[in-house]
Amino acid sequence: MQNINALDASPGEGTATVAYTEQPGQFPDGTPYVLRRPTFRFGGPVAGQIASYSVRVARPVVGMGLLEAIAEAALLERADEIVCNPDGISGRPNLIPDPVSGVLRIGRFAWKAGKVSVPHQVADALVADMGVTTSLFPVEECGAMQAGCQGGASGTPELSDDDEDRQHHPFVELRDQIIHPYSDLLLHDMGEELADTSTSDHLAGPREWRTPPLWGIGLLEAVNGHTQLLHDGRARDVVEAILWHGGEADAAKGRFVALPREDRDAVVAFLRSL
Numbered sequence: 001m002q003n004i005n006a007l008d009a010s011p012g013e014g015t016a017t018v019a020y021t022e023q024p025g026q027f028p029d030g031t032p033y034v035l036r037r038p039t040f041r042f043g044g045p046v047a048g049q050i051a052s053y054s055v056r057v058a059r060p061v062v063g064m065g066l067l068e069a070i071a072e073a074a075l076l077e078r079a080d081e082i083v084c085n086p087d088g089i090s091g092r093p094n095l096i097p098d099p100v101s102g103v104l105r106i107g108r109f110a111w112k113a114g115k116v117s118v119p120h121q122v123a124d125a126l127v128a129d130m131g132v133t134t135s136l137f138p139v140e141e142c143g144a145m146q147a148g149c150q151g152g153a154s155g156t157p158e159l160s161d162d163d164e165d166r167q168h169h170p171f172v173e174l175r176d177q178i179i180h181p182y183s184d185l186l187l188h189d190m191g192e193e194l195a196d197t198s199t200s201d202h203l204a205g206p207r208e209w210r211t212p213p214l215w216g217i218g219l220l221e222a223v224n225g226h227t228q229l230l231h232d233g234r235a236r237d238v239v240e241a242i243l244w245h246g247g248e249a250d251a252a253k254g255r256f257v258a259l260p261r262e263d264r265d266a267v268v269a270f271l272r273s274l
Helices: 064-068 072-077 118-129 161-165 217-224 238-244 247-258 261-272
Strands: 002-005 015-026 032-043 095-097 104-106 187-189 208-210
Touching: 032 238, 064 118, 072 104, 118 161, 187 247, 217 261, 238 247, 238 261
Parallel strands: none
Antiparallel strands: 002 015, 015 032, 095 104, 187 208
16 A cells, blocks of 8 residues: 555645556567556545545646647647547547636646646646645635635735746747647547546546647656656556557557567657657
8 A cells, every 4th residue: 555645734634545456468479568556545534525536646847838839729720529530539628717817718738638828737736736825826725624724815825926927938939839749738538447536627527638748758757756657647657558548549559559569669669759
């Protein structure tokens, strides 16, 4: 049993743990592999009260300003909510109210494309993960049993707009560049095996996840000290991540599985080069 998040910073919270069940398998050429299936448990005062949850690992922040500068029209051009392509792949945008204007915009950050901009992503993470308020989210989120949480508006935001603005770049400096993030930033049905129970991701359903940009994946271990992939970190490397794919990705996964070992290794080497 591994402790994934020490939620006992205050006596009103609780603990979360994860246990893994190993699922062995093998490729058609006989090469073995092992997948880890996580089971999450919650203890303390919250035990038995968690109706829905979604365990997430922190996303890499490679090229956030460049991704933010992509025109919404360019994302819509790649959207295909009705599966009409021969590859069976479809994708749809997650529409999110802009926290500043309230206007619906295309989400492009976070695991389910639930954030519309870099400031939105940063401010939400600050208040939800660290309890730090900003002008975008001036109210600290408090659970019903969370002791020591201020809640409500606390006057001046704890992080100023000037400090928050240091984490993104003006659009004008990022326009008219060709980039290769290896993502369409759209939602895709990844199958029941990767579904969560979250109900707070706007248009995204339990089986739908944003295609994470793959650029920088080869530096994951050097930067983060691990190679855990997928939203809950269950995959320990690129191959395991591919093998967990389902839904729209079933056919692509099948083609990868059917490759000779040297060709599978070549795919992995290419991904590590990004």
